[in-house]
Amino acid sequence: MTLRILVDENIPAVEAILGSGVDILRSPGRNLCRDQLQDVDALLVRSVTRVDANLLAGTPVRFVGTATSGTDHVDLNWLRSAQIGFAFAPGANANSVVEYVIAAIAYNGNYLERLRAGGTVGVVGYGLVGKALVARLSALGIAYRICDPWLSEPSVPGHATLKEILACDLICLHPELTHREPWPSYHLLGEAELAALAKEQLVINASRGPIIDGNALLERLNHPDSPAVVLDVWEHEPQVDAELLAKVQLGTAHIAGYSFDAKLRATHMLCSAMVASLGINLPELPDQALAARKPLCLPEHLSIEDSLRALIRCCYRIEEDDHLLRRATLDRASDTQAQEFDQLRKNYAKRRELAGQSVLVQDLLGPQATLVSAMGCVPIAGDD
Ligand SMILES: NC(=O)c1ccc[n+]([C@@H]2O[C@H](COP(=O)([O-])OP(=O)(O)OC[C@H]3O[C@@H](n4cnc5c(N)ncnc54)[C@H](O)[C@@H]3O)[C@@H](O)[C@H]2O)c1
Numbered sequence: 001m002t003l004r005i006l007v008d009e010n011i012p013a014v015e016a017i018l019g020s021g022v023d024i025l026r027s028p029g030r031n032l033c034r035d036q037l038q039d040v041d042a043l044l045v046r047s048v049t050r051v052d053a054n055l056l057a058g059t060p061v062r063f064v065g066t067a068t069s070g071t072d073h074v075d076l077n078w079l080r081s082a083q084i085g086f087a088f089a090p091g092a093n094a095n096s097v098v099e100y101v102i103a104a105i106a107y108n109g110n111y112l113e114r115l116r117a118g119g120t121v122g123v124v125g126y127g128l129v130g131k132a133l134v135a136r137l138s139a140l141g142i143a144y145r146i147c148d149p150w151l152s153e154p155s156v157p158g159h160a161t162l163k164e165i166l167a168c169d170l171i172c173l174h175p176e177l178t179h180r181e182p183w184p185s186y187h188l189l190g191e192a193e194l195a196a197l198a199k200e201q202l203v204i205n206a207s208r209g210p211i212i213d214g215n216a217l218l219e220r221l222n223h224p225d226s227p228a229v230v231l232d233v234w235e236h237e238p239q240v241d242a243e244l245l246a247k248v249q250l251g252t253a254h255i256a257g258y259s260f261d262a263k264l265r266a267t268h269m270l271c272s273a274m275v276a277s278l279g280i281n282l283p284e285l286p287d288q289a290l291a292a293r294k295p296l297c298l299p300e301h302l303s304i305e306d307s308l309r310a311l312i313r314c315c316y317r318i319e320e321d322d323h324l325l326r327r328a329t330l331d332r333a334s335d336t337q338a339q340e341f342d343q344l345r346k347n348y349a350k351r352r353e354l355a356g357q358s359v360l361v362q363d364l365l366g367p368q369a370t371l372v373s374a375m376g377c378v379p380i381a382g383d384d
């Protein structure tokens with residue numbers, strides 16, 4: 001019998017990768033229900049679908065894949081007890097998040113200059129995203145400290161306590177969302193932690209909304225000495241607190257990990273895992289080739305910081321995502337606003353990652369070439 005797979009409508013390229021040997025049904029993920037799964041063998045979701053006994057008990061589903069790095073929307077213990085196969089996409093979007101974070105730093109005031117002149121980034125969470133960010137910072141010559149109490153101190157370079165992280169120039173939050181003691185990340189930044197921050201600091205949250213207590217943050221941002229804040233994630237998605245959005249430097253619709261490269265990587269990881277888990281006999285899965293890109297060209301005689309800004313802006317303009325969210329949120333009724341949040345994510349532009357891109361430089365041994373390599377690009381010799 002042909003395998004039937006229900007796939008979230010926002011997971012690209014499943015048909016192209018699996019070919020015609022399977023039946024693929026598409027559905028919006030947010031309100032997916034058990035009735036839709038009565039004759040389905042496998043389910044591929046995103047973070048907006050809660051996967052648990054309520055959704056799956058009594059259905060024939062034998063495999064669940066989520067095209068995400070975070071798994072806080074999945075009841076892993078129940079899946080295990082029900083002997084339902086599971087896969088996720090760890091690391092698929094790590095570089096996409098890193099490029100978002102660097103774009104946010106580069107866009108905001110002179111943080112880039114301050115960091116390159118000896119400032120420090122505090123990174124919370126040393127998982128796949130945290131590690132990828134630290135590697136990039138290190139290549140860019142930017143100092144960092146890391147807090148991840150779940151890991152042994154020797155395995156965490158620049159190990160720091162949360163209190164020490166809160167004293168860094170810039171604070172990047174990348175823990176998974178967990179309520180687990182003794183180090184829950186839920187409301188990791190609450191009233192006390194936010195009170196410790198000063199005006200010249202920048203906080204970026206591209207992990208999960210509830211890592212910061214939204215009410216406490218709004219309260220903190222009402223004071224003139226408040227830190228600058230960039231939020232990609234919101235405590236009650238798809239609802240966005242409009243008052244909070246009005247007070248942050250940049251606000252986006254949970255798209256940090258949404259590069260097209262990342263989405264294809266995740267689809268490929270899930271399809272491979274599903275084929276292996278269900279023992280399906282399909283021809284070897286084709287790689288979804290990404291379109292080749294022309295080399296980028298960087299203007300000469302820019303400072304290193306402005307070269308980095310120019311390089312990032314060739315691929316990604318973070319303020320455009322901020323404008324889209326503000327337009328969809330401010331002065332809107334909350335139900336319309338929530339729908340618009342999902343629409344922004346569904347119709348997200350095809351954003352390519354910078355990493356892997358070739359870039360023309362004048363001097364292959366010069367500082368621009370070093371910068372280009374630090375961002376994971378390939379410097380190539382330009383014309384004289
Ligand atoms: N905004 C986006 O588009 C986007 C994209 C990718 C991932 N994410 C989120 O970012 C999170 C990090 O992604 P990842 O792939 O690195 O996950 P990961 O599971 O590889 O790493 C998470 C790390 O957080 C650490 N951690 C847990 N509790 C902590 C605490 N209280 N303090 C400090 N560290 C703590 C864990 O020990 C682990 O090392 C994911 O769980 C996901 O929810 C968001």
Ligand SMILES: O=C(O)[C@H](O)[C@H](O)COP(=O)(O)O
Pocket residue numbers: 010045046047048067068069070071093207254255256257258
């Ligand atoms: O956890 C992740 O991988 C990211 O948050 C991911 O970008 C979530 O995207 P979604 O599944 O909501 O489309």
